[in-house]
Each structure stands twice: as structure tokens, then as C-alpha cells.
Amino acid sequence: MKELEEFMETNTGSQVGMSVSAVAFSNASTVSHTSDRLLELDPGTCTDALGRQEFGIRHTVADHPLLSLEAIAELADSLPSGAVERHEANQPLLVPDGCPDLSGPPSETVRTIETNGRWMVLWNIEQVAAYRRLLDAILDEAVPFLPAREGGMGRREAFLFLSAPRAVTPVHFDPEHNFLLQIRGLKEIHVGRFPDREWERRELDRYHNGGHRNLVEIPPRSNTFRMQPGDGVYLYPWVPHWVYNGPAVSISLSITFRTRRSERVEFAHLFNGRLRRRGLSPRPAGESEYVDRVKAGLTSLVAWLLRGCRRQRGARDYG
Numbered sequence: 574m575k576e577l578e579e580f581m582e583t584n585t586g587s588q589v590g591m592s593v594s595a596v597a598f599s600n601a602s603t604v605s606h607t608s609d610r611l612l613e614l615d616p617g618t619c620t621d622a623l624g625r626q627e628f629g630i631r632h633t634v635a636d637h638p639l640l641s642l643e644a645i646a647e648l649a650d651s652l653p654s655g656a657v658e659r660h661e662a663n664q665p666l667l668v669p670d671g672c673p674d675l676s677g678p679p680s681e682t683v684r685t686i687e688t689n690g691r692w693m694v695l696w697n698i699e700q701v702a703a704y705r706r707l708l709d710a711i712l713d714e715a716v717p718f719l720p721a722r723e724g725g726m727g728r729r730e731a732f733l734f735l736s737a738p739r740a741v742t743p744v745h746f747d748p749e750h751n752f753l754l755q756i757r758g759l760k761e762i763h764v765g766r767f768p769d770r771e772w773e774r775r776e777l778d779r780y781h782n783g784g785h786r787n788l789v790e791i792p793p794r795s796n797t798f799r800m801q802p803g804d805g806v807y808l809y810p811w812v813p814h815w816v817y818n819g820p821a822v823s824i825s826l827s828i829t830f831r832t833r834r835s836e837r838v839e840f841a842h843l844f845n846g847r848l849r850r851r852g853l854s855p856r857p858a859g860e861s862e863y864v865d866r867v868k869a870g871l872t873s874l875v876a877w878l879l880r881g882c883r884r885q886r887g888a889r890d891y892g
């Protein structure tokens with residue numbers, strides 16, 4: 574616990590000019606698990622916040638055998654090379670063009686993560702049946718908590734993040750709904766908020782024009798979550814965030830999904846990006862649900878044809 578307190582003091586308020594409107598923190602020693610559920614979700618919080626606002630959660634998968642370092646090392650070697658990404662762990666907060674990839678046997682990067690100064694992600698681990706079952710078991714618990722406005726859950730995907738002590742993940746956003754579950758070590762996640770629509774649109778358009786998901790500017794900080802094993806955070810699609818690793822190795826499991834609503838907006842953004850590359854100025858995504866539906870339908874149809882009429886990786890029926 575002393576280690577956690579020192580870690581908290583190190584990073585709190587470390588971004589000059591940023592506001593902190595709330596601090597979320599759960600102390601593992603004061604939380605007991607009263608059921609065999611994998612996620613502890615509050616129905617009221619999910620109804621109000623899912624798709625709109627980040628919130629802290631608790632989980633019970635930190636000791637799962639599939640998430641031990643050795644199991645992850647074996648998983649890393651079994652994945653296709655495109656599912657393994659590695660780079661130096663020590664990054665500035667702003668890296669708008671991303672970081673150079675590193676090479677070598679993936680399992681070696683996992684086994685030496687304590688000392689190798691690396692940051693590593695294993696993308697789409699649901700390609701391996703055992704991990705797909707774990708993903709489904711976790712998300713099946715979340716389905717009843719999904720508010721009706723989101724229109725059902727689909728495209729389930731899971732990622733594993735390993736990072737060396739004191740690693741920094743630059744400011745970025747992701748297109749998915751994300752339950753980020755801390756498995757090992759300490760991690761501090763800062764969540765930002767775009768102060769206006771223009772700033773948000775600038776970053777979303779840049780990304781959908783083919784840019785990196787790392788942001789160009791750091792938006793004001795709105796929330797901080799300090800996580801130890803058993804803690805987690807829900808992040809809604811496109812929310813800016815950045816991460817400081819604690820003084821030991823960190824492992825986090827990212828359990829993600831799309832909803833009909835989030836995928837409609839995402840596809841409308843992709844459609845707009847294609848139009849902009851042809852010199853057009855389309856209506857921004859999110860302004861008209863009807864227009865977004867048409868754009869999303871066309872984007873989905875083109876993607877399906879380009880895949881040779883096959884279902885998308887990670888896809889599930891929305892229900």
C-alpha cells in the first residue's frame with residue numbers, strides 16, 4: 574500500500590494547466606467480492622454513463638490462469654505477427670505519429686518485461702479459443718446492463734497490455750467501448766475531455782483521414798483512476814486518455830465491444846473520411862442519426878464486399 578501511495582503522489586497534478594474535477598480510486602483492501610461474478614457493475618451507473626462517461630469498476634479475473642506471465646508468453650508466440658505490437662516504454666505524452674515497432678520473439682518480450690524497458694500489446698487475443706471464452710464470459714455479464722439507447726452489443730474484441738515499470742502511454746483515443754481491467758501492478762489512467770466540439774471534430778477528422786489514434790494536443794483532464802489488481806475502468810468510445818505505469822510491471826486486460834450506436838457513428842466517420850479525401854465536405858458524424866445510418870450502411874456494405882462477403886473479425890450479432 575505504501576508503494577501505491579508513493580505512486581499516487583508522483584503523478585497527481587503533474588500536467589500543468591490541467592484541471593482535475595474528480596478523482597476516482599478504489600482501495601482493494603476495502604472491497605470484498607460477494608459473488609462469483611467476473612465484473613462488479615452498478616446498474617444505475619451503467620444506465621446513466623455507458624457510452625457517455627467513464628467510471629470505475631471492480632473485477633475478479635486478476636488471478637485467472639490465462640493471465641499469468643507464462644500463459645501470456647505462450648499466447649504471444651501463438652498469435653500472428655500482426656497481432657503483436659511493441660515499442661519503447663518511455664514515451665512523451667504527445668506522440669501524434671506513433672512509435673517505431675520493435676522486433677524479436679514475442680514470448681521473450683513478455684518474459685523479460687520486468688527489465689527490458691518495453692511496452693507491448695497483444696491485439697485480438699480472442700483469436701485463441703480459451704481467451705475468446707474468457708472475453709465472452711465477461712461481456713455476457715455486461716449485456717443486461719447495456720442501456721437501450723446503445724442498441725445492443727457486437728464486435729467483441731480483447732487486447733492485453735504489458736508494460737515495463739514507469740512506462741507512459743501517450744494521449745490517445747480508441748473507437749471501442751472498453752472495460753480496462755488491471756491484472757498486475759499499478760496503473761494511473763488520466764481521462765481528458767474535449768473542451769469544445771471543434772477540438773473534438775479536429776482530432777476525429779484527423780484520425781479518420783488516416784492519422785494515428787495518438788492525439789496532437791492534450792485536452793484538459795477530467796478524471797483520474799488509480800488502479801491495482803482487481804480495479805478497472807470503463808472508457809467510452811473516443812474519450813481521450815493517457816496512462817502512467819507504476820514502479821513494477823503492469824498487465825492490463827482490455828475487454829472491448831461496439832454497440833449499434835457506436836458502430837453507426839464510427840462508420841459515418843469513416844465514410845466522411847473517404848469523402849474528404851475526394852475533396853468533399855460532408856456533414857459531420859453525430860449531427861443526424863438518419864444521415865449517419867445511411868453512411869454507416871454504405872460503409873458496412875463496402876467493407877463486407879471487400880472482405881469477400883465474409884463476416885468481420887471479432888464480429889458477433891448485435892442483440
Ligand SMILES: [Fe+2]
Nearest residue numbers: 745746747814
Ligand atoms: Fe486506450
